[in-house]
Amino acid sequence: MLGKRAKTILETCELKKGVFQDIFFLLLLSLQYIFIFFHQRTSRLQNQLQRSHGITSPISLTPPKDLDCIQTQKLVEALKPFGVFEDQQESNHRLVVLDKLSKLVKEWIVELGESKNLPPSTIASVGGKIFTFGSYRLGVHTKGADIDAVCVAPKHVERSDFFQSFFDKLKHQKQIKNLRAVEDAYVPVVKFEFDGVEIDLVFARVSMPTVSSNFDLGDDSCLRSLDIRCIRSLNGCRVTDEILRLVPNKENFRLALRAIKLWAKRRGIYSNVLGFLGGVSWAMLVAKTCQLFPNALASVLINKFFLIFSKWDWPNPVFLKQPGESDLNLPVWDPRSWFPLKEYEVLS
Structure with missing residues (x-):
């Protein structure tokens, strides 16, 4: 009788021991998942801060309140009467004008290559590209504002070509008015009105035989061996992109x-x-x-x-x-x- 009771007690203890082990295992597993969750969340926050928020820690990460949303909407309404936002029609017109200007630039670069007797295979791929910068590229331009842009050309195009043959080409475009060149400016520029849109166009010649459609101005190597005036011309776009990135x-x-x-x-x-x-x-x-x-x-x-x-x-x-270091001197x-x-x- 005592043996049976002892056996029952032992079996009960073994059962409880197994239950406690299961509970302990589940508890450890839960703690492990909680640790992984918070570790990943902390890593994401740290990566976000390193990627987006510059060199100083944020003062506050507080999310917006309902009142902030209401006040921001009121801000939008308050800005509208001052012509701060352009309508979709004007926005689309700017894109059309920039596309026409881009085609003119590519056409001129090809014509220049032919006049300088470049091989046909080279002429076919010389390219050329227009990059905007300033308020337009930042996305904060107002109604009727001008567009700042840089014409990036391959190495066979000289600065003198831009202010002579390209200037002459612009002269013969019916949609272009008020054309003038300011060659002695800190950043030399050609100013004109293209189908109602005012444009300030600067020039940069890179030390490459072609400027493709995917040419990356963010790559520091594109500044290698450039004239200081070309570097200044490219910096407008580079600075704008860097501000948006930060x-x-x-x-x-x-x-x-x-x-x-x-x-x-x-x-x-x-x-x-x-x-x-x-x-x-x-x-x-x-x-x-x-x-x-x-x-x-x-x-x-x-x-x-x-x-x-x-x-x-x-x-x-x-x-x-x-401030970054560079090997470009x-x-x-x-x-x-x-x-x-x-x-x-x-x-x-």
Whole structure:
């Protein structure tokens, strides 16, 4: 009798032991999944910060509130009467004009290759491309605003060709008006009105035999052996793309920048020619605000913009990223070593 009872007790203990082992195993498994989840979430956040938010940690990652959404929509409505947004028809017209200009450029580059007796096989692939930059490329241009663009041509095209034969080609286009060249500018430019759209076109000649449709201006190697004027021409597009790459949310950035640009223009302080800030400078300040408040909507970003830069310790520079090193032997702006440069070079 006692033996049976002892056996029953032992079996019960073994059963409970098995249950406890199962529970313990499930608990360990749950903890493991929780650890993996939080590790992956932390890694994603760290990667997001490293990828999008520049060199300083965000001040706040707070998501938008309902009131922020309401205020941002009110901001959009408040901006509309000032011509800050163009309609779809005007937007499509700009694309048509840019496409026509691109065809003119490619046609001219081929004609130039033929006049310089390039082999037919080379002429067939010389290419050429138009890149926009400035407010249009940023996506913050207003109704009737001009378009800044750069004509990128292969190595058989000289700067003198651009200001002579291409200028002459533009002269004979019926849709082009108010054509003029400013060759002695810091960045030499041809200005004209193409079917109602004002365009400022600069020129860059790269040291390659062809400029294909997928030519990448972000590749530093395209700057190798270039004339300084060509580098300045390419920098407009490169800087614009880099600003967009460094903001966490492009749409929030664009709306906030539209509002700040309008404010600056109406206060008479939107002009680097007059010693104030120009378009790129305002864009960089708004981009910095976006980095510090990556989840904020435009209505909040505008408030933070004035809060941050009214208290900024000037003349400390505003960095969106660390100045990079390059093996191209080109000057890189650095606040510790810019003094030897001519004043106009720094301000331009």
